[in-house]
Amino acid sequence: MTAGLSGNLVAVLLGIVTLLTVASLVILALKSRLPGNDYSELVLRIRTWWAIVAIFAFAILMGRIAAIILLAFVSFLAFKEYISMLPIRRSDRQVVFWAYLSIPLQYYWICKGWYWLFIVFIPVLVFLLLPFCMAVIGETKGYLHATGTLHWGLMITVFALSHAACLLALQTGTSRPDSGEGMLLYLVFLTQFNDISQYFWGKLLGRHKVTPLVSPNKTYEGLLGGVITTLLLAFPLAQVLTPLTPIEAVIAGLIIGIGGFIGDINISAIKRDLGIRESGRLLPGHGGVLDRVDSLTCTAPLFFHFVHYTHY
Amino acid sequence: MCQILRWLFFALVVQPLVLVAIGVNVVCNRKYLPRRGPAIIVANHNSHLDTLVIMTLLPMQMLTRIQPVAAEDYFLKNRILAWFAVNIIGILPIVRKFVPGKPDPLMPACKALTGGRVLIIYPEGSRGEPEHMTHFKKGIAHLARRYPQVPMVPVFLHGLGRILPRGKYLPVPFFCDVFVGKPLYGEKNIDVFMWKLKSSFETLSHQQQFPAWD
Numbered sequence: 001m002t003a004g005l006s007g008n009l010v011a012v013l014l015g016i017v018t019l020l021t022v023a024s025l026v027i028l029a030l031k032s033r034l035p036g037n038d039y040s041e042l043v044l045r046i047r048t049w050w051a052i053v054a055i056f057a058f059a060i061l062m063g064r065i066a067a068i069i070l071l072a073f074v075s076f077l078a079f080k081e082y083i084s085m086l087p088i089r090r091s092d093r094q095v096v097f098w099a100y101l102s103i104p105l106q107y108y109w110i111c112k113g114w115y116w117l118f119i120v121f122i123p124v125l126v127f128l129l130l131p132f133c134m135a136v137i138g139e140t141k142g143y144l145h146a147t148g149t150l151h152w153g154l155m156i157t158v159f160a161l162s163h164a165a166c167l168l169a170l171q172t173g174t175s176r177p178d179s180g181e182g183m184l185l186y187l188v189f190l191t192q193f194n195d196i197s198q199y200f201w202g203k204l205l206g207r208h209k210v211t212p213l214v215s216p217n218k219t220y221e222g223l224l225g226g227v228i229t230t231l232l233l234a235f236p237l238a239q240v241l242t243p244l245t246p247i248e249a250v251i252a253g254l255i256i257g258i259g260g261f262i263g264d265i266n267i268s269a270i271k272r273d274l275g276i277r278e279s280g281r282l283l284p285g286h287g288g289v290l291d292r293v294d295s296l297t298c299t300a301p302l303f304f305h306f307v308h309y310t311h312y
Numbered sequence: 313m314c315q316i317l318r319w320l321f322f323a324l325v326v327q328p329l330v331l332v333a334i335g336v337n338v339v340c341n342r343k344y345l346p347r348r349g350p351a352i353i354v355a356n357h358n359s360h361l362d363t364l365v366i367m368t369l370l371p372m373q374m375l376t377r378i379q380p381v382a383a384e385d386y387f388l389k390n391r392i393l394a395w396f397a398v399n400i401i402g403i404l405p406i407v408r409k410f411v412p413g414k415p416d417p418l419m420p421a422c423k424a425l426t427g428g429r430v431l432i433i434y435p436e437g438s439r440g441e442p443e444h445m446t447h448f449k450k451g452i453a454h455l456a457r458r459y460p461q462v463p464m465v466p467v468f469l470h471g472l473g474r475i476l477p478r479g480k481y482l483p484v485p486f487f488c489d490v491f492v493g494k495p496l497y498g499e500k501n502i503d504v505f506m507w508k509l510k511s512s513f514e515t516l517s518h519q520q521q522f523p524a525w526d
């Protein structure tokens with residue numbers, strides 16, 4: 001990293017720490033002013049945010065490889081949660097192992113900067129070979145269901161999420177040679193910020209439900225308020241973290257605002273289908289890793305391809 | 313020498329495997345896990361990993377005091393496995409069948425409890441079909457009757473039969489949930505104790521809905 005960008009990175013990270021500090025103080029104030037309410041969920045959630053921010057900041061400041069390894073680990077945890085909530089046939093155990101192996105490989109292509117392999121590996125090679133492995137094992141009952149659910153999980157938790165890491169491998173073209181870290185921080189921070197602001201606006205003004213059957217807490221008011229707030233932040237942040245022009249920053253903000261909503265709804269629909277509320281318990285107050293990165297599964301590929309198309 | 317190897321094996325292999333790759337999740341009542349011996353941990357048995365998971369949940373400084381009770385006919389059948397099982401895992405080998413005229417099969421367990429050890433006992437007697445609990449054998453009740461003051465902590469493990477079932481050599485990561493129950497104590501009446509133990513496992517295993525595995 002060169003001095004300029006790493007300075008901006010640190011400044012934005014400090015900004016995030018400030019936001020969290022303010023949130024922690026607000027909760028402390030609420031606790032002393034209105035002691036009647038139960039804040040335990042909120043307290044847990046903020047505490048987990050502190051841990052997430054600490055780990056993410058550490059990895060991003062340690063450099064490209066550390067950040068890629070962290071994201072690979074996030075993919076691993078998300079895939080494990082996904083595969084653990086599904087009903088699985090006994091005969092597919094071996095194939096699930098091969099599916100796991102695609103995680104280090106996918107992130108290895110990113111480390112190496114092999115864009116072509118990165119983009120075809122899971123959607124083409126794994127898509128064709130894993131069902132073949134299943135067929136060779138020979139259990140045909142439930143075959144389509146098993147291949148379908150397995151590949152859907154790989155696409156969401158590995159392929160889609162790995163686009164966030166692939167931002168680190170973009171280093172040609174018009175931008176500065178080290179803009180990857182900045183764009184990763186931009187994407188992840190805005191996606192999570194968008195989640196929170198949609199939740200916040202929904203709580204504050206929410207009336208009209210978007211998907212009453214899948215996720216009854218999602219309202220048009222929350223969506224709109226969230227997207228606008230995200231846009232307001234996307235614009236100035238793009239100046240310090242990314243090579244995006246002002247107009248592109250607005251489009252990126254829209255992509256993250258709306259994409260986050262789509263990713264969230266997709267994962268909610270799966271949990272609804274399987275009849276579970278949270279994908280795991282690893283992140284107290286949030287649920288599982290998949291619950292936390294649900295929006296990122298949609299914003300990461302959309303944002304990546306937008307940046308890739310406009311700047312590289 | 314073996315102590316160092318044992319410690320290294322748990323710190324470098326078992327703990328990363330159990331805590332990171334598998335990511336064991338203790339759902340409830342971690343506080344009931346024993347912190348000192350003598351104590352008995354009773355668990356359902358699906359996988360060789362069961363022992364490693366239970367041993368990881370106890371503090372590392374207790375390592376030398378934990379002894380999983382294991383079948384002599386299986387673990388001592390060849391020299392390499394026997395060395396590993398006895399010196400690295402620290403098993404307490406026992407004879408599975410009671411033969412009249414031969415020494416009491418519970419004797420080694422009694423000695424260990426008197427010496428303040430923490431025993432891990434699988435009353436199913438075998439790993440069996442993955443993720444299916446089978447009939448509990450009564451040896452545990454006899455042991456509990458002899459030591460009525462020793463706490464017996466029921467631990468229900470779910471998921472390890474998917475991760476590493478019997479007959480497979482490659483672990484595949486899935487969720488593993490651990491449910492700890494209230495400690496039980498030995499009773500005069502063997503059947504009453506067995507009924508209590510069984511209903512404790514019933515309750516623990518019904519705390520959560522698990523996805524199908526067949």
